Amino acid sequence: MQVEKQSVSLTKQILRSISEAGLIPLLAIVTAVVVGGIIIIIVGGNPIQAYAGLVEGSLGSTKALSETAVWSTPYIFAGLAVALAFKGGLFNIGAEGQLAVGAVFSALIGYALPEWLGFALPAIVHMPLAILVGMLMGGIWAGIVGWLKAYTGGHEVINTIMMNYIALNTTSFLLNGVMKDPSPTNVIARTPLIAKSARMPAIFDGLRVHWGFILALLAAFLIWWLLNKTTLGFEIRTVGLNPDAAQYAGINVKRTIILTMVLSGMLAGLAGSIEVTGLNYRHELGFSIGYGYDAIAIALLGKSHPLGIVLASFLFAIMRNGASRMQFLTQLPVDLISMLQALILLFVAADAIVRYIYRIKSKGERVVLTRGWGG
Amino acid sequence: MSESQIVLEAKGVTKQFPGVLANDNVDFDLRKGEIHALLGENGAGKSTLMNLIYGLHHPDKGEVFVNGNHVAIHSPNDSIAAGIGMVHQHFMLIPVFTVAENVMLGDETTKRGSLDHLAVAAKITEISKQYGLDVDPNALVGPLPVGIQQRVEIVKTLYRNAEIVILDEPTAVLTPQEAEDLFRIMRDLTARGVSIIFITHKLKEVLAVADRITVMRAGRVINTVKPSETDSAQLANMMVGRQVILTVDKKDHEAAEEILKVEGLTVRDQRNLETVHNVSFTVRGGEVLGIAGVQGNGQTELSEALTGLRSPISGKVTISGKDLTGKPPRIITEAGLAHIPEDRQRHGLVLSYTVADNMALCDYYQIPFSVRGVIQPKALDENSRKLISAYDVRTPSPFVNAGKLSGGNQQKVIVARELSRNNVKLVVANQPTRGLDVGSIEYIHSEIIKMRDRGVAVLLISAELDEIMALSDRIAVMYRGQIVAIVDSKKTTREQLGLWMAGAHVEPA
Numbered sequence: 001m002q003v004e005k006q007s008v009s010l011t012k013q014i015l016r017s018i019s020e021a022g023l024i025p026l027l028a029i030v031t032a033v034v035v036g037g038i039i040i041i042i043v044g045g046n047p048i049q050a051y052a053g054l055v056e057g058s059l060g061s062t063k064a065l066s067e068t069a070v071w072s073t074p075y076i077f078a079g080l081a082v083a084l085a086f087k088g089g090l091f092n093i094g095a096e097g098q099l100a101v102g103a104v105f106s107a108l109i110g111y112a113l114p115e116w117l118g119f120a121l122p123a124i125v126h127m128p129l130a131i132l133v134g135m136l137m138g139g140i141w142a143g144i145v146g147w148l149k150a151y152t153g154g155h156e157v158i159n160t161i162m163m164n165y166i167a168l169n170t171t172s173f174l175l176n177g178v179m180k181d182p183s184p185t186n187v188i189a190r191t192p193l194i195a196k197s198a199r200m201p202a203i204f205d206g207l208r209v210h211w212g213f214i215l216a217l218l219a220a221f222l223i224w225w226l227l228n229k230t231t232l233g234f235e236i237r238t239v240g241l242n243p244d245a246a247q248y249a250g251i252n253v254k255r256t257i258i259l260t261m262v263l264s265g266m267l268a269g270l271a272g273s274i275e276v277t278g279l280n281y282r283h284e285l286g287f288s289i290g291y292g293y294d295a296i297a298i299a300l301l302g303k304s305h306p307l308g309i310v311l312a313s314f315l316f317a318i319m320r321n322g323a324s325r326m327q328f329l330t331q332l333p334v335d336l337i338s339m340l341q342a343l344i345l346l347f348v349a350a351d352a353i354v355r356y357i358y359r360i361k362s363k364g365e366r367v368v369l370t371r372g373w374g375g
Numbered sequence: 376m377s378e379s380q381i382v383l384e385a386k387g388v389t390k391q392f393p394g395v396l397a398n399d400n401v402d403f404d405l406r407k408g409e410i411h412a413l414l415g416e417n418g419a420g421k422s423t424l425m426n427l428i429y430g431l432h433h434p435d436k437g438e439v440f441v442n443g444n445h446v447a448i449h450s451p452n453d454s455i456a457a458g459i460g461m462v463h464q465h466f467m468l469i470p471v472f473t474v475a476e477n478v479m480l481g482d483e484t485t486k487r488g489s490l491d492h493l494a495v496a497a498k499i500t501e502i503s504k505q506y507g508l509d510v511d512p513n514a515l516v517g518p519l520p521v522g523i524q525q526r527v528e529i530v531k532t533l534y535r536n537a538e539i540v541i542l543d544e545p546t547a548v549l550t551p552q553e554a555e556d557l558f559r560i561m562r563d564l565t566a567r568g569v570s571i572i573f574i575t576h577k578l579k580e581v582l583a584v585a586d587r588i589t590v591m592r593a594g595r596v597i598n599t600v601k602p603s604e605t606d607s608a609q610l611a612n613m614m615v616g617r618q619v620i621l622t623v624d625k626k627d628h629e630a631a632e633e634i635l636k637v638e639g640l641t642v643r644d645q646r647n648l649e650t651v652h653n654v655s656f657t658v659r660g661g662e663v664l665g666i667a668g669v670q671g672n673g674q675t676e677l678s679e680a681l682t683g684l685r686s687p688i689s690g691k692v693t694i695s696g697k698d699l700t701g702k703p704p705r706i707i708t709e710a711g712l713a714h715i716p717e718d719r720q721r722h723g724l725v726l727s728y729t730v731a732d733n734m735a736l737c738d739y740y741q742i743p744f745s746v747r748g749v750i751q752p753k754a755l756d757e758n759s760r761k762l763i764s765a766y767d768v769r770t771p772s773p774f775v776n777a778g779k780l781s782g783g784n785q786q787k788v789i790v791a792r793e794l795s796r797n798n799v800k801l802v803v804a805n806q807p808t809r810g811l812d813v814g815s816i817e818y819i820h821s822e823i824i825k826m827r828d829r830g831v832a833v834l835l836i837s838a839e840l841d842e843i844m845a846l847s848d849r850i851a852v853m854y855r856g857q858i859v860a861i862v863d864s865k866k867t868t869r870e871q872l873g874l875w876m877a878g879a880h881v882e883p884a
Contacts, residue, residue, distance in 0.1 A: 244721045
């Protein structure tokens with residue numbers, strides 16, 4: 001009997017902790033929607049019509065739903081990447097670069113490997129290989145920053161930004177040069193199409209949503225499991241919360257920092273690989289602009305919890321996907337969506353505003369996202 | 376003129392912090408020329424009361440009167456203007472400035488736009504002579520001994536014409552002899568009309584120096600008494616609210632084989648300064664070796680080097696014959712170390728983890744807590760329930776975050792985790808009772824003695840001489856990174872240890 005009672009109270013505890021964690025982001029969204037509505041009125045629009053357009057354009061039809069899922073896929077992967085690093089006490093601003101590295105290598109394996117080998121690969125080998133290589137290269141790219149942090153103390157914020165420059169400019173160089181699509185009509189910086197055997201199939205005929213979306217949901221579950229149920233996850237979280245205590249407890253802090261960055265980079269690399277193998281079938285300069293940065297916003301909005309990341313990714317996907325319908329119906333510029341996103345973030349980051357508006361008392365410790373400069 | 380004029384009075388002061396009533400309708404008064412001790416455990420509300428008087432916090436209710444006039448104190452500037460000065464436990468001095476520069480800081484005397492060092496120095500010399508403080512205004516503060524730095528802080532308050540001086544735990548950083556000097560200075564000050572509030576949790580000092588003693592507990596004033604009308608036991612009872620045993624019950628010592636052996640250990644701190652020089656000692660099974668010394672004489676680096684948190688420059692550390700010099704903490708833990716770290720919140724706990732997680736912080740990777748890389752919540756839960764009852768940890772449940780527990784219970788979580796490990800051969804306990812309530816201190820002391828009686832070697836590092844003397848079988852004194860003496864605890868005295876702690880070369884009696 002007593003055991004039963006305890007388990008009930010435990011479920012209650014878990015439910016309460018979920019509602020507590022989700023409360024501020026939810027209220028931030030509500031506040032941003034209200035403030036966004038006021039701005040729409042000020043510029044002479046009809047907020048109800050605008051928001052209706054947004055919802056219709058993103059959720060109103062099977063095709064709209066499929067496109068929302070397509071948009072959310074890279075957001076989930078990249079958001080998980082940033083969130084995992086946060087959990088390990090690291091601020092990975094480099095998802096954008098890691099994503100580009102993953103995309104370039106997946107594209108390369110996708111179009112060039114059969115040529116190099118001289119024979120066609122079966123899809124069961126080629127597609128996973130293209131994804132795997134992209135993922136690993138993203139991991140290595142971020143792992144360099146982890147190594148610098150662990151062994152030289154170089155701050156990951158600076159170094160991921162620098163690695164972004166290197167990755168994005170090298171990508172541009174390659175896509176304009178040796179990797180450029182050689183077809184005579186092409187003037188764009190893009191790779192050739194990847195082989196059919198490297199492409200991920202769509203889930204339903206006639207819709208673009210592909211198996212990468214399912215993989216993204218699976219990844220979210222796996223990361224949750226890794227962080228909360230495994231010994232490695234315990235080590236990552238301990239290093240993130242208190243590196244001194246982690247060292248005292250016998251955890252190899254340097255190794256854990258590097259591993260956290262590698263895992264984070266692998267997730268960001270996957271975001272790029274999946275876009276190439278599942279959606280675009282090539283890497284094109286400029287396709288990913290902003291995913292890696294939006295991912296930071298998503299990780300913050302989702303409070304670095306995998307379920308939160310999935311929900312925040314859906315929200316961002318809804319806004320991105322519904323924007324054109326909103327514009328069509330109301331003639332309001334798509335930029336309004338960026339403004340709305342910024343407002344949501346503002347209210348999440350400056351949660352004191354939301355707490356003040358809704359009179360919510362601060363409970364417990366603040367979320368530690370990163371240990372700051374030289375920490 | 377037995378009852379002199381009241382210079383400071385707090386009436387009905389109440390201060391509520393989230394979750395704690397830190398001061399509950401507190402009345403307190405200070406008479407001209409007296410030393411009024413404010414006694415209480417950590418968290419009793421002493422510091423809150425002083426911060427309210429000094430203007431660092433604002434009371435929710437209640438009023439403060441200086442010389443009979445109601446004053447509104449909104450910031451330390453207001454209290455300084457009212458003639459109140461405070462010497463904090465951690466000094467507020469800039470080491471690269473001279474005494475004169477430190478004293479005038481914030482209240483600079485200028486002559487035609489530039490600092491008037493001469494006038495300031497003259498005034499410091501005058502104050503110094505008048506009160507027997509013996510402070511050189513032109514000396515750099517950094518190299519001065521702690522006792523002198525404290526006098527600089529006192530000069531700072533007098534320079535600002537303070538007639539009421541608050542001393543917050545002033546003896547925590549002093550040797551017994553330095554403390555005696557401070558008491559003499561305090562008496563000189565009061566003889567010249569200065570009134571002193573002396574905050575402490577040490578019973579002996581209060582009885583030695585105070586004119587009146589006010590005891591606080593849980594935010595309330597319990598009583599105000601005269602030293603002649605009370606004794607240690609009664610004061611301790613008032614502080615804790617129940618009968619307290621002040622001595623540790625300890626059987627005679629039966630030391631066995633050598634467990635910890637340290638030979639020629641030299642360690643540098645993070646500034647690359649050599650803070651431990653060529654230290655050698657041994658600890659045998661079934662004995663407590665106490666390391667006495669004023670804080671900051673290399674004890675921190677010594678314990679870090681022994682527990683794997685810092686690599687020594689040279690020397691050798693062995694546990695039961697196994698060379699563990701410079702090995703990482705996990706290897707040393709697996710060789711039989713239990714480590715109660717100096718800073719429980721920085722090293723000992725992850726405050727936002729549950730009590731259950733913290734109780735497996737060092738063993739989480741081993742069976743039964745982990746099986747093939749997967750954490751077993753049931754094993755964590757069972758382990759914590761067992762330890763919570765065995766070590767009397769007061770927590771609502773094993774799933775409460777460690778940060779929500781009181782300091783005493785946080786320390787019990789660490790003690791339970793470390794001492795319950797089944798292969799423990801050596802306990803390194805660094806400041807195991809710092810800042811704890813009397814009840815927790817009693818409990819942790821008895822657990823340490825239990826380990827010793829079971830044949831475990833114990834290295835106890837503490838700045839509290841009473842703790843060292845109560846628990847140790849042998850006592851080593853550390854001064855400027857060296858062990859200057861190792862003696863049998865039965866064959867030494869507080870005075871002798873105090874001299875060693877101050878660096879005097881005295882042969883063991």
